[in-house]
Amino acid sequence: xxxxxxxxxxxxxxxxxxxxxxxxxxxxxxxxxxxxxxxxxxxxxxxxxxxxxxxxxxxxxxxxxxxxxxxxxxxxxxxxxxxxxxxxxxxxxxxxxxxxxxxxxxxxxxxxxxxxxxxxxxxxxxxxxxxxxxxxxxxxxxxxxxxxxxxxxxxxxxxxxxxxxxxxxxxxxxxxxxxxxxxxxxxxxxxxxxxxxxxxxxxxxxxxxxxxxxxxxxxxxxxxxxxxxxxxxxxxxxxxxxxxxxxxxxxxxxxxxxxxxxxxxxxxxxxxxxxxxxxxxxxxxxxxxxxxxxxxxxxxxxxxxxxxxxxxxxxxxxxxxxxxxxxxxxxxxxxxxxxxxxxxxxxxxxxxxxxxxxxxxxxxxxxxxxxxxxxxxxxxxxxxxxxxxxxxxxx
Numbered sequence: 001x002x003x004x005x006x007x008x009x010x011x012x013x014x015x016x017x018x019x020x021x022x023x024x025x026x027x028x029x030x031x032x033x034x035x036x037x038x039x040x041x042x043x044x045x046x047x048x049x050x051x052x053x054x055x056x057x058x059x060x061x062x063x064x065x066x067x068x069x070x071x072x073x074x075x076x077x078x079x080x081x082x083x084x085x086x087x088x089x090x091x092x093x094x095x096x097x098x099x100x101x102x103x104x105x106x107x108x109x110x111x112x113x114x115x116x117x118x119x120x121x122x123x124x125x126x127x128x129x130x131x132x133x134x135x136x137x138x139x140x141x142x143x144x145x146x147x148x149x150x151x152x153x154x155x156x157x158x159x160x161x162x163x164x165x166x167x168x169x170x171x172x173x174x175x176x177x178x179x180x181x182x183x184x185x186x187x188x189x190x191x192x193x194x195x196x197x198x199x200x201x202x203x204x205x206x207x208x209x210x211x212x213x214x215x216x217x218x219x220x221x222x223x224x225x226x227x228x229x230x231x232x233x234x235x236x237x238x239x240x241x242x243x244x245x246x247x248x249x250x251x252x253x254x255x256x257x258x259x260x261x262x263x264x265x266x267x268x269x270x271x272x273x274x275x276x277x278x279x280x281x282x283x284x285x286x287x288x289x290x291x292x293x294x295x296x297x298x299x300x301x302x303x304x305x306x307x308x309x310x311x312x313x314x315x316x317x318x319x320x321x322x323x324x325x326x327x328x329x330x331x332x333x334x335x336x337x338x339x340x341x342x343x344x345x346x347x348x349x350x351x352x353x354x355x356x357x358x359x360x361x362x363x364x365x366x367x368x369x370x371x372x373x374x375x376x377x378x379x380x381x382x383x384x385x386x387x388x389x390x391x392x393x394x395x
Contacts, residue, residue: 048356068123079379119155153208226266244297255295287308304331326353334346349381
């Protein structure tokens with residue numbers, strides 16, 4: 001493995017604008033798959049869905065339940081290639097077996113690069129609840145929200161590495177006893193390497209179920225005519241199930257992430273459907289920045305990152321069809337224990353896109369959103385395809 005333990009941890013819907021903007025500004029919809037473990041505390045699945053076309057804010061309580069099924073099918077390095085077991089050179093301890101005739105480190109075992117067959121199935125339920133104030137502050141309401149995910153992970157991890165060879169090649173002029181001793185030591189070291197690879201596969205291939213990290217958010221929501229603006233911040237708490245010695249973990253680790261952000265949406269002629277091709281169309285964008293503290297268990301510091309997302313939706317009665325595209329880019333290097341050996345700062349990058357279909361329950365302040373997302377252009381990251389069904393309700 002490279003760098004560190006791989007922890008491979010989401011329409012006129014009237015009255016649902018509060019939920020949409022709270023999600024859009026702070027990214028609450030899915031806490032999914034920190035640069036630690038080839039991931040960040042930022043979902044590689046877009047937040048925008050049918051809610052972004054909601055024309056009104058309803059003061060009071062709101063909630064969302066999201067079910068996500070993610071297929072994480074590969075992990076890539078800084079060049080976008082699948083990660084593998086790194087090549088290594090192991091000095092052979094020969095002074096003892098040869099009674100000092102050959103010193104330690106004169107010969108080494110050169111072990112070639114190996115492969116990793118990786119896949120992970122992740123089922124996740126996010127429970128989000130919040131409250132939008134009736135009073136206004138600076139022309140906008142304030143939404144408070146809590147998001148808690150329950151995550152089930154099942155990982156298959158098969159590492160393989162070819163046997164190493166002795167370098168330099170022992171000369172034929174060496175006495176047969178010395179050549180035999182070198183070969184025996186090389187065989188023993190090869191066995192140790194293979195045992196380590198097998199142990200790593202066993203430690204990573206496991207199932208785990210538990211709560212993820214809780215997210216607390218406060219968002220200022222301003223709505224005037226066709227324009228909606230939401231600005232706020234989320235704080236992620238290390239409340240999730242986490243074990244630094246294990247592969248998959250529902251929690252991201254023993255550190256905090258502060259993520260301020262802003263979202264803006266604009267609806268074209270929402271009250272005049274059919275008059276032009278733009279009628280019923282809403283465009284939206286959001287940007288947020290993630291600021292990480294150091295993991296107290298591993299002393300590893302994941303770099304900070306920026307997140308951007310753009311979405312468009314067309315409302316047709318109670319149905320709406322749209323799509324979004326997103327980008328996550330780490331802008332500071334990883335640090336702390338183990339980071340000094342990194343050559344590229346281990347900066348995470350991931351893009352994603354996908355369509356969504358929304359349906360508003362007639363006469364209800366409730367609706368469903370079905371979303372598919374696919375990652376691309378990934379660097380130092382998990383690559384996933386995700387299907388998410390979200391139910392949104394305002395009270």
